[in-house]
Amino acid sequence: MRLTILGGGGFRVPLVYRALLGDHAEGRVTGVTLYDVDADRLGAIRGVLAEQAAGVPDAPVVTATTDLDEALRGADFVFSAIRVGGLAGRAADERVALAEGVLGQETVGAGGIAYGLRTVPVAVAIARRIAEVAPDAWVINFTNPAGLVTEAMSRVLGDRVIGICDSPVGLGRRVARLLGADPDEAWFDYVGLNHLGWLRGVRVAGRDELPRLLADPQALGSFEEGKLFGAEWLRSLGAIPNEYLHYYYFNREAVRAYREAARTRGAYLREQQTAFYGSPSLESWYATLAEREATYMAANREAAGVGERAEEDLESGGYEKVALALMRAIARDERTTLILNVRNRTTLSVLDVDAVIEVPCFVDANGAHPVSVAPLPYHAAGLVTAVKAVEREVMEAAEGASREAAVRAFALHPLVDSVSVARRLLDAYVAEHPGLGYLA
Numbered sequence: 001m002r003l004t005i006l007g008g009g010g011f012r013v014p015l016v017y018r019a020l021l022g023d024h025a026e027g028r029v030t031g032v033t034l035y036d037v038d039a040d041r042l043g044a045i046r047g048v049l050a051e052q053a054a055g056v057p058d059a060p061v062v063t064a065t066t067d068l069d070e071a072l073r074g075a076d077f078v079f080s081a082i083r084v085g086g087l088a089g090r091a092a093d094e095r096v097a098l099a100e101g102v103l104g105q106e107t108v109g110a111g112g113i114a115y116g117l118r119t120v121p122v123a124v125a126i127a128r129r130i131a132e133v134a135p136d137a138w139v140i141n142f143t144n145p146a147g148l149v150t151e152a153m154s155r156v157l158g159d160r161v162i163g164i165c166d167s168p169v170g171l172g173r174r175v176a177r178l179l180g181a182d183p184d185e186a187w188f189d190y191v192g193l194n195h196l197g198w199l200r201g202v203r204v205a206g207r208d209e210l211p212r213l214l215a216d217p218q219a220l221g222s223f224e225e226g227k228l229f230g231a232e233w234l235r236s237l238g239a240i241p242n243e244y245l246h247y248y249y250f251n252r253e254a255v256r257a258y259r260e261a262a263r264t265r266g267a268y269l270r271e272q273q274t275a276f277y278g279s280p281s282l283e284s285w286y287a288t289l290a291e292r293e294a295t296y297m298a299a300n301r302e303a304a305g306v307g308e309r310a311e312e313d314l315e316s317g318g319y320e321k322v323a324l325a326l327m328r329a330i331a332r333d334e335r336t337t338l339i340l341n342v343r344n345r346t347t348l349s350v351l352d353v354d355a356v357i358e359v360p361c362f363v364d365a366n367g368a369h370p371v372s373v374a375p376l377p378y379h380a381a382g383l384v385t386a387v388k389a390v391e392r393e394v395m396e397a398a399e400g401a402s403r404e405a406a407v408r409a410f411a412l413h414p415l416v417d418s419v420s421v422a423r424r425l426l427d428a429y430v431a432e433h434p435g436l437g438y439l440a
Contacts, residue, residue, distance in 0.1 A: 008034025
């Protein structure tokens with residue numbers, strides 16, 4: 001089986017390859033093709049993968065190319081992990097938004113919209129090449145904003161593109177362990193959009209154990225999300241929000257913390273990764289990864305007054321493990337349940353059939369199938385529909401080169417509070433990013 005990784009020079013690619021090295025089952029991936037527009041980064045990551053493969057029998061053979069069609073030919077699976085504009089673009093997204101006093105996070109608010117406006121045209125063009133060159137390939141999308149990009153690609157590829165994120169998986173595993181349950185044996189009632197979802201139940205042996213956690217203030221405040229949101233707010237919601245909802249529920253505090261920080265997250269990662277790519281090795285990759293994970297959402301923790309991440313919270317959901325489980329389920333018909341970004345169909349009545357949502361899915365050889373879920377409460381439905389409307393405006397702007405739609409995307413977002421600000425944001429982003437010239 002052959003895997004192509006788009007954005008193959010990206011920092012997280014060794015996570016995927018490490019997971020592949022541990023898979024020795026029949027039908028495993030035997031060849032990996034890395035594609036990137038940056039030949040230097042591609043070479044750096046290929047060198048790290050060679051170090052990982054040293055001494056591992058039958059390690060997947062790695063090739064690299066800057067030719068997209070060459071990368072796609074013969075692929076059974078395509079991982080899309082591109083970053084349009086690089087980390088310099090992310091840093092600019094954050095800086096422009098904060099200058100207007102609004103959030104510039106990579107996937108949330110003004111920053112997420114700017115990133116989407118840059119990324120959607122490129123992702124759709126890639127989807128068209130996949131449909132032409134590798135029509136039988138399954139596409140697993142890592143590219144942020146993951147829900148928006150997956151939906152844009154699905155307009156070309158249909159259900160053959162599936163979005164993944166490790167955030168809900170990490171949340172579920174933390175809560176299950178806190179409840180004394182095996183995460184692999186629990187059923188997670190999780191629903192929403194990417195980076196905008198809620199864990200509403202944790203069923204173990206047919207019994208929902210989440211109310212037990214919600215009734216225990218000490219336990220509720222002992223883990224990452226409990227510290228961020230506070231036990232009182234979680235009990236009020238009757239659910240555990242995805243960590244990214246901190247930007248919504250505590251927006252003023254988050255914006256203030258981001259503005260007071262010495263540098264934005266994007267600027268920090270750009271500096272960190274510049275150092276790594278300047279002298280790449282497996283050892284430096286591990287060191288850089290550990291530092292990156294330890295500082296994740298540091299500004300939000302500062303805003304919440306909870307200090308550094310606890311050791312037990314450093315483990316993410318493992319997006320590479322989710323991707324591998326998804327690939328196995330499809331390629332080998334090893335049926336499983338995963339929280340994924342897929343087309344809604346009839347799952348959430350407040351959205352249309354083509355809207356990409358993030359919910360538990362049964363996965364088999366025919367792809368991912370969203371399970372039925374209970375309706376969202378009004379407060380959650382309001383956020384979900386508002387943000388989905390913004391995503392649709394981003395897609396309309398990208399498809400029709402529509403400045404009006406782009407302004408609407410900014411203005412209609414719950415975290416942008418002014419049409420005038422929306423217009424200034426768009427002007428500033430167009431001036432900052434050559435790739436947004438189509439909206440001038």
